[in-house]
Amino acid sequence: MSLYLRRIAIDGFRKFREAMAIEGLTDGLNIVIEPNETGKSTVLEALRAAFFVRHGTKNQLAQSFAPYGEAVGPEIQVSFDADGAPWTVTKRFLRGASIEVTGPQGKAQGEEAEARLHALLGSVRDTSQRGDAGSYGALGLLWVAQAEALTVTGPGQIVRDTVRSTLEAEVGSIMGGPAYARVRTRIDEQYGRYWSPTGQKRGRQNEARERVEQAEAAARDASERLAGLERTFSELESARSRLKVVHREIADDTDVQARKDLTASLETARAAAQILATRRAEHEAISAKTRNLEDLVDRHRKATDERTSAELALEAARSRRAEVREGLATAQQRLADARSALEAARTARQEARRALSAGEELLRTSRRRSAVSAARARHAELVDLERLQVEAAALTATLIPAKAMDAIEANERLVAEARAARAAGATRVALVGDAAGILIDGEPMAIGERTLSGETRVRFGNAELIITPPAGAASAEGALSSALERQASAFADLGLTSLAEARARNDTARDAVGELRTIAARIAAVTPADDVIGLASGPDALKLFIVELVDEDEAVEADIPDVALLTAKLEAADTALARAEGAQESAVEALRRAEKEDAPLASAEAGAASTLANANGQIETIEGRPEFPTLAADVVRAREQTAEAAVKLEEATRDATAHDPAAITRRIETIDARVKAAGEARVKLEMDVARLEGTVESEGGKGLADREAGAREEAEAARAALQRITEESDTLKLLRDTLDEARDETSAKFVGPVAKRAKRHIERLLPGCDLSFSEDLTLEAVVRGGISEGCGDLSRGTQEQLAVLTRIAFADMLLEQGRPVSLILDDPLVYADDARLDLMIEILSEAAERMQVVLLTCRDRAFRHVPGNRLSMARILLDGV
Template identity: 35%
Template sequence: DRANALAAEIARIEARIAGSRMDEAADARLRKLEEAVIATRATLDAGAASLSVSLQPGAAITLDGAPLESGTQISLTRDARIDIPGVGTLAFRPPAGSDASLARHRAASDDLAAFLAAVGHADPAAAHAAARARAQDETALAALRSRLEAECPADPALGLPAGLDALRGALAGRDRPEPLALDAPQPPAEIDLRPFRTAEIEATARRQAALDSLQKAEVRGVELQGASDRAEGDRLRLAQELAADLAPLPDADLEARQAAARADEARALVDRETAGRAAKALDVEALHQQRERMVKKRERLQADLPNLAGEVARLEEQARTLGGEGPGQRAEAAREEAEAAEAAHARLKDEGDALALLLGVLREAQQDAARRYLRPITRRMEPFVRRLLPNASLAFTEDYKPGLLMRGGREEAAELLSKGTQEQLAVLTRIAFADLLIDKGKPASLVLDDALVFSDDDRFEVMTDILADAARRMQVIILSCRASAYRTVDATRLPLG
């Protein structure tokens, strides 16, 4: 009965998930569309004029036929007409470039509306709510499936495999037993651990889902905070520059300079977005290859400069000899080509230097990230290495492999160590990674297949002690054809074959 109820609930949740289009990818797409609308709105507002309405009692004006109340703040991003009864009409036209910003904002808004229509939601809030509901349904579905699995275990004594279908087949054609009489002797009570195991599995699934959601929220919060800080810094800098430029100017010039500054700010925002997208698409290897091509091109241009200078001298001599018959014009053209080549050389040199600087910064960032992620592994490896090799320490490479072993004031490359030492360090590295996963709340098992075949007796004894200690924190499975070597290890032995 419990299994059937769980199966029905699973079917209902699966139907809800199948009917929802707001999966994780759709939610990420919606956030990008919202960010695009916000960015284009910010660009549009940066180039828009701000209208503050302050009216005397009893006065009335209209904007495109709609009345304006005192205290209203409006950003004018399109052509508008302000009617003042008894006075006249004020026509407003936004500065140049605002049409393009308005078109981009409308395109971003249309994309967002089309997406919402495709997923069947009226607004972004409802779509996000649907995405959260689907994520909750997926978490609940995983928990229910675990509970169903616990309710329908295999029973070797009855020859019954696991699963609801097998249980239904076993009970097909059987009558439901009558309930026990109150005065009948009751069987000894047994503790049914299945509800507790089910609750444990469900709690683990919910905890993992919560951790994943928290991690995504933290990453998203860092990204938004960084974007907010950068936007605020740009705004303050532009405001300071604008105030410094406009302070000594008369009112008419102030308005012109203010309009130009807002237009520059809008273009800067667009350029920043373009640069951000370009930076995300940067490929370090492609930049390196492009820099090498530019260096070779610069070298070819430098090699061509002497030939061009000689050609110029020859043409100048011909011009002096032939007079005004045409070589003078060719000499002037050759001189212009030489100047253009020098300018191209200077430009390519600047581009090469900029790419070299960018490549260096990217490599430093990559190395810093590698050091930051390797630090927890190195810290966990240190006691294992000192226990196996007294007064020794191990350094890792950027791809998380053992790199150098330092002992006795000497450095030894890991690939030059003996086979026994290499396999021992490999086992210790796996234990360190498993400990790291345990600290992150993700228990791991350690499986070794005859991993210590090259170890001498002393090292083998130390390694088995380390593995015994690790077995207190994690599951350790050792596959070996040498049963006698592990005879002293306190473990469960399962013969195979």
Template identity: 55%
Template sequence: MSLQLRRISLNNFRKFREPLTIEGLGEGLNIIIEPNESGKSTILEALRAAFFVRHATKNQLAQSFAPYGEAVAPEIEVSFDIGADSWKIAKRFLKSPQVEVTGPQGRAQGEEAENRLQALLGFVKDSSQRGDPATYGALGMLWVPQAQALEVTAPGNIVRNSIQATLEAEVGTIVGGAAYERVRKRIDEQYELYWTPGGKAQSKGRWQAARDRDQQARQAAADATTRLDALEKSFCDLETARGRLKVLERELADETELEQRADLVQALEVAKAAAQILETRKAEHENFSTNLDRLEDLHAQHEAARAALMAASATFAAITANREQLTGQLEAGRTKVTEAKAALDQARNDRAAARQSLVEGEGRVALRQRRAAIADARQRHTELLNLEQQLGDARIDAERLIPAEAVARLEANDRAIAEARAGVNAGATSIELIGDIADITIGGEPLTPNIPRTLTGETQIALGGGILVIRPPATAASAEASLAAAFERQALELAEWDVVDLAAARTRNDTARDAQGTVQVLESKIAGLTPAQPLLDLAAGPDALKLLVASLAPDSATPDDDAISVDQLTRRLEETETAVVRAETMHDQAVKDLREIEDKDRPLAAEQAGAERDQTNASDRVAQIEGRPDFTGLADAIVKAREDAAQAAVKLAEAKRDATAHDVQVINRKIDTIDSRAKAGQTRRSDLEKDIARFEAIIESEGGKGLASVAAAAAEEADAATQALVRLDEEAATIKLLKDVLDEARAEAARTFVGPVAQRARVHVERLFPGAELNFDAELGLTSVTRSGLSEVCGTLSKGTQEQLAVLTRLAFADMLLEQGMPVSLILDDPLVYSDDGRLDLMTEILEEASQRMQVILLTCRDRAFRHLAATRVQL
């Protein structure tokens, strides 16, 4: 029977932050055509959430239902029909989650509603974090989200079992017999005591109770053992702490670091006399080297004497002559070394003097530049004050600008006055008396002769004994009133802006506009006058310049008029550096030459000493050498001399380093380190004493509680609980094994289902791929398609072909489920996106035919592809 969706309502579900209701879904083909990102895929996800995701879940999938960045409760409400029965489900997630299912049996809420919905649609509880469509049953396979139909996949266990149940009678397998059903029912009853439908251990029942007992007993035993171990560890920790305290006290009693600290304190004074110490170390090194050379020379003489026993007589004369020649060379070489050393010392002194002169010269140049910069800053400060005074005056003038609206009102009032005056003149009466005007009055006042007078209202003129009444037109009075009102408005406007007339206002505005330009020019000048000056650490801006000048003391320094050339001083230093390098090279070469001469003379002296005696007295020479007091232990003496020379070299290097790199701060840091280490030792001793006291308190508290007996009893209880759990584990494993054996038998029989499944699917596929044969595996998954004798694995087919096969196999499974009477409907999100025009038309025909057996809903953004179909069209 088909499942018919009637009404869908969403609120606070992902992108739908406002309520959305979809109504008018029909029984056959329904098409929702909307642009991308309008929420079509969200609607399908909401349907799956309403039917298959439990309301109280807090998993990652449920968290994704809420709109991004908002803490609200997603709500879904769906009305649907199954057969002749109407149902309604309402769910709310995350905040105050709840569910309500209304149907023929009445209304249910909470877990009862979830269980009723699960029994109605034939799915199982999903415990995954992201949602497992395999647990959704038939609708999980037939409600296809976007892009999930691009690969041909096998149906889930629930769908596969349902299809197998449908085909058992058709294939005639004995696995579906009555005996099998009785055995299977009994095994399932026992299986449910131990296992969930998904093959996981039950979380309730006696097996869980045994596991809980075993866990609790193990935990109790572990806790008892932990307490016992903690007590024993406290004993160990106490002894360890006492041992560490002894070691620490021994370390604290050690005065080595105190001696080091005293040495460091003394090193502060040593640093001041490093040069003198360096000379001392040089002398010591030279003495040790000389002693080593003497001992090694004695050893060489002894060896030479023994070797010269046979050749002494023949070579004596030649050696003597050679030595006489070398004597002059030695003296010349020593003199050359002395002169080179003196030249090197002089070059180094000249270099030091050149460096000092360069430093002094650079300081004087920097001071001169700073003075020049300060003088420039004072001058710019004076100019700045003048410009700021001008800027203040210009801003005052600029602020007197009358707004354009006010000027417009003044101009309008001026035009109104002119217009009113013209109206008065047009409607008024003008009189003028010429000649004798005695006894003629107007308004009780004498009339002035030869002056025209304009009358705008009724006027009485006394003429002797009579009165002349003049009544101008009525418009003259109204025109005069308009003129008076215009004068009054203009007077108020002029008074508000403190100007006498419109011309004065225009003149004032011209002055203000000129002042605005002046303000911009002066501000630019001030900005250009106050740049940053790195030499004085002066930031840009007038405030920084004022602050600098205010902080400067009066300049009372005498100008330095001496010409200083840093370049000359630098060239002088470079020349002295070159001279030092040259002197060092000459000195090194002289020393090298002298050493070469000495190296030649030393064996000659030994040979001469050996050759001085004849062959018969050579052994006496050896005896004489060996009889010398310093020959005894000569090898040890040489080793000792080499050690002394090495130590002297180390001390000499240290002296050189101290003379050039002794730093009081470094010595102070070393002293601080020693003090910190001593303080840390005291703190550590205090901590160990506290730890010892704490361990002793723990031992005193826990020692009398019989922890060993408690641990033994807990271990016995744990063993008993474990044995009971092992028995139940064996029972559960046996039950599972029986069920697995039956399932294997049923799976073996299920392989015979492949033929009927392929036959049903071929009905649909034959129209798309004429003559093709379908190959399914034991899991009822389509594995390959054979066309024209060539077998092609589904994974190698094009995406369009895979999508078409996936839709057609789903239709075949849907027809089988309909035969079993299960609620079925088909929803495809953006289907057939890779189909060509011909196959697209054929697939839409197949979907139209399928909509006659079940409700089909297409969610798409392609109006052109599905425009020709006769279907119920729904808009979001």
């Protein structure tokens, strides 16, 4: 059966802040053409929400239904026909969430209404956060949102199961049908007791494994305790044996006698070491005295040599400095002369600068007086111009607005028209001759013509002439009076008496506007900036300057000197100063060179004098010591004593080496450590024996052997149970996998009929092609000329067209099954060229003969020529809203 939408009404849903409806949907092709951003895609989202999103949900998708920034309850009403019966669904989300479904069975609300919709449409409850089109059934595949058709995708599980049911008779199998579902459900129940959905072990397998692990742990514990008791018996016998050995070692007195002998040897070694230390100290003392005497001799020799060298250096330095002194004096005198010349040049330059500054000041004063005088003259001219500007501005204010002038002109035309109408319909009379005694409407009548618009009485003595003009003359007279009154009122409001006066006033005002522009230009011309007096441009700056101007002395100006001549004198003074500075720098450089040449000579002279003084001081100090007269003999005698002390030290060293105190001490310490270790070992073994005897006494009566045997039997039973359960779980898994393989083989049989139906449509687009479908009924490739092309490698336009055509093929198969089918395409065929667009529209028009097709598009030119029911989105007031 086909599902036919009749009316869609939306309120408070995303961009539809106000109520909107699409009405008049028909059975065939329906085209909704609206510009971008008008909500076509939102209409499709609202349809999906009305049919498939649970009313009470508050997930992320439902939260997005409310218009941004508003706390309202989005509401959708959809009227449609299904299986020849009218249905209506009204659903509200978030605030006051509700649903009401009206159909052949009457009204239903709440969960019952949701259940009726799912049963009618073949959908299931959507539990996702953002909406799962696979749970929407056939309409989830056929209601295509914007850009969803740009790639070829397969149908969802619900559609695949429905298609398989349709094709079971053709392929001769029930795999995938209700019978398969019942068998598979029972196997899945048993499978779930042993395996998780992802193939992980759980349930009975985990319980059996835990039992094995616990039993094995208990068996290991019992075995370990039994083995521990047996190890305790062995350790007890071993500890008793080692304790006997320790007792025998402690009773042996060999180490005691050896220690006495070593102690005696240690005393002898210590005496030899004392003698060695004494001989070493004597040798060191004599050696130090010898070194001191030899050092004193060496220092006296060095000081004598240094004195001789210092005397020669001092004499040479003094001779060289005498040669340099004459040049140094000349440089100093030259520097003094240069400094005097520089001071004179600086004084002359300062006088020239003062003279130039005084001349420039006199020049600036003169220029300022001239500028101030000119500013006063411009200010007087500015005052006159501003007076003229005020007068012109007053005239421009009398300009009659264009709207008022248009009204006066219109009134004038109405007066002229009314007068013409009155002249056309009125009666004209003329009086000639003598008018004495003739009255018209009770007043004397004048000679000449008169126009009569109403009833008029003319009296001639006792006779009276009544003149009655045509009826239209009175209305013309009334119109003329009304026009004259309006014109007089308009003139009075503007202070005018006639239209000519109004025009003259406007002409004068317009001239004043031009005059204002001229005056503004003149004001700008007479108010320029003047840097001499610091005056900015503009009338305000000029007026402020005049107001703040202090009366200046306008006495006779002094003679202004020649600034150029003064500048030249200053430049000459600068040149002289520069030359003087150069001469001074040259003198300073010459003095610096002379001083630089004298400096090392002075330093060398001072150094030589210092060295000579130090050498003389050292010689005097050394020669003043009491041992200096006999120094040579003392050195020889000290060297002989050092040799004798060395011989005695060698003899003491040989004696000390024969008895080593450190080695004897180490042997004594070894014996002491061995005795101590034996005592500690005895104490430890005594403790170990006591501890092991206590353990044997406590553990020996607990029946550990019987416990170990029982735990081992329980572990064997648990392993047998685990093996049995593992075999059962593997059998169930094998059976389930076998069913899956059988189903996959059967699924492959469905590909042929599906490809046959799809090729009927796709061959019109791609003549001579073969189709390749996957097991999940997804179009994978197109074979043309023996070459297979994956759908992902085709152009975006071809992918979109194939996606639409495969959906039409599935829709035809669903129609055969009697499922509710309706095709909605949002912004379809955006990448199609003109030829393919015409072909696709032709195919869609043919499909519209079998089912309802709704196109939502913004491309008016592309679908302008397509015959179909054209609709628009209109704002309305929802029923009950």
